[in-house]
Amino acid sequence: MSQSLSAPNPGPAAAPPAPAAPPASPGPAARPAFPPLTGGQRVLGTVALSLATFMNVLDTSIANVSIPAIAGDLGVSPSQGTWVITSFAVANAIAVPLTGWLTQRFGQVRLFTASVLLFVLASWLCGLAPNIESLIFFRVLQGLVAGPMIPLSQTLLLASYPPALAGTAMAMWAMTTLVAPVTGPLLGGWITDNISWPWIFYINVPVGLLAAAITWSIYRSRDPGPRRVPLDRLGLGLLVLWVGALQLMVDKGKELDWFNSGEIVAYALVAAVGFAYFLVWELTEAHPIVNLRLFARRNFLAGTTALSVGYGLFFGNVVLLPLWLQQWMGYTATWAGWATAPVGLLAILFSPWVGKNVGRMDPRRLATVAFLGFAGVLWMRSQFNVQAPFATILIPTLLQGAAMAFFFIPLQAITFNGLTPDQLPSASGLSNFVRITAGAIGTSIFTTLWEDRATLHHAHLAEAVNAGNLAAVQALAGLNSAGLTPEQASATVNRLIDQQAFTMAATDIFHLSSALFLALVGLIWLSNPKRAPGAAPTDAGGAH
The missing domain is CATH 1.20.1250.20 (MFS general substrate transporter like domains)
Structure with missing residues (x-):
């Protein structure tokens, strides 16, 4: 039975996951x-x-x-x-x-x-x-x-x-x-x-x-x-540990101000130590x-x-x-x-x-x-x-x-x-x-x-909205003349700055x-694929 190693993917829209080789047995x-x-x-x-x-x-x-x-x-x-x-x-x-x-x-x-x-x-x-x-x-x-x-x-x-x-x-x-x-x-x-x-x-x-x-x-x-x-139960546990900690660190870093947060530092330490143990264990385990x-x-x-x-x-x-x-x-x-x-x-x-x-x-x-x-x-x-x-x-x-x-x-x-x-x-x-x-x-x-x-671009753009900027003053005046209060006009301009x-x-x-x-x-181009008998199949029958 031939094995396909084709891929699309991913997506997304998201692209689909690339196909894996048939995993049923070692050979x-x-x-x-x-x-x-x-x-x-x-x-x-x-x-x-x-x-x-x-x-x-x-x-x-x-x-x-x-x-x-x-x-x-x-x-x-x-x-x-x-x-x-x-x-x-x-x-x-x-x-x-x-x-x-x-x-x-x-x-x-x-x-x-x-x-x-x-x-x-x-x-x-x-x-x-x-x-x-x-x-x-x-x-x-x-x-x-x-x-x-x-x-x-x-x-x-x-x-x-x-x-x-x-x-x-x-x-x-x-x-x-x-x-x-x-x-x-x-x-x-x-x-x-x-x-x-x-x-x-x-x-x-x-x-x-x-x-x-x-x-x-x-x-x-x-x-x-x-x-x-x-x-390999220990290897699996270490895999879940360091990958999970790494993803939590990346997902919550912005929300918690990165390494100014003790929680983010803890995630980083768990990810680093877990990854180090994972490397050592998987390289020495008989069935990793x-x-x-x-x-x-x-x-x-x-x-x-x-x-x-x-x-x-x-x-x-x-x-x-x-x-x-x-x-x-x-x-x-x-x-x-x-x-x-x-x-x-x-x-x-x-x-x-x-x-x-x-x-x-x-x-x-x-x-x-x-x-x-x-x-x-x-x-x-x-x-x-x-x-x-x-x-x-x-x-x-x-x-x-x-x-x-x-x-x-x-x-x-x-x-x-x-x-x-x-x-x-x-x-x-x-x-x-x-x-x-x-x-x-x-x-x-x-x-x-x-x-x-x-946030950086907003700060730079907002600097230009001041009393010395004729275009900004005219824009705010136009919004006020359209019936908006000063607060509403400022909010409208701020929304436009956010969009930009x-x-x-x-x-x-x-x-x-x-x-x-x-x-x-x-x-x-650092790779060097060879076309040799018995090599992994490269004639994908389609794309995933």
Whole structure:
């Protein structure tokens, strides 16, 4: 059975998580062989697996345009509202390395079905959440149970088709994961504006129940079954400890004035000490939860670093754009969705070509196209101003889809180049863990940096509003003559200054991100992928 290492993603709209290598066992020899499905069963199985994947990927993007509404309804700031996104991402990142162990311990079909059902339950609880604390807790639960869904959907789908049709199977699967980021912002915006934000989670209930029922009815007799395997419990505990502390530090740093707060200092110490112990333990443990020795490989180090940094930049910008549009440009959630949704259109168009040719071309060249594309898109956004029309905002979003198509597939080809089949599950779990964690941290850093830069720009702009500035005096006089009190006129001017300041802050971040993507071009050329027999597959059958 061929293994696909294709990717979209991510998104967002948010981009979907990149697929993991089939995690069911240490090596192909350990997997019982099941004959491919035929006829109606294969069609139904494909539909069920695609529905589950669609539901999972949709939840990475559907909440983005709803953050202002969620924050307002629950009485928190929009920056605190982004914890709804980062909590899911961090929990998902922690769960990914566990997929291999869970699959062997419980069986792939049992685990996949349980994961879908628990995801449905967590989605329902998210919709019922009465406050931000409970919503974040349920999003953490949702992220944890979502971990096995993406890689296992690939594993089960590939087992459903004969080897000759593996590429076709993954192409169909990839289309599902690329349609979700397009649908997410549109659906999330429409639901938020016309119903209420809890329904962005409730819609998972019927979809998930249907997917779980069909999957279990078709695949339950094709499960290789559970077997006892060792679990690195201490390594897992240390992983949760340092990643959780790091994310809390980044999320709450702005709110608590960073290292002037004892709580932030404590989080930093826990993260640093936990990470140090984690490194030592994982490098000496016989069965580590993540195989850190893979970073000794040049291609894995360069590929994973470029993929993770690039994804952190991409995802942070994807979350920032709808926040700016809704808070300072007067967009509704629906229109913010229209402005961010087309990100997947060109990705759908170009991904099959990239997947087909990545094995015949130098993946570093393809990745360079992606980095230059992202740099160009973000430079276009750095030219935005408060008068930017909808078309000006939409064009970079549309072009970004092409960069996405050249991003995940070639970088995963580089990352897994030269690995043996038994190394793929560990490598995929580790690569996806680092990537998803980088996305969550990137989101927190970008929203904090946005507010900090806006405060700086506001101070500079406000200095110009004084009695010696003729334009400012005339503007205030005009507002007074229109019937506004001096206080109301000052508040109106302050709002205009805020709009300008946050727009300038957003363009600062877009400009910085553009420069960092250019720097990644040099990083990726430090790798040296080889086309050799037995190397990790690079002929992705589609894009995720």
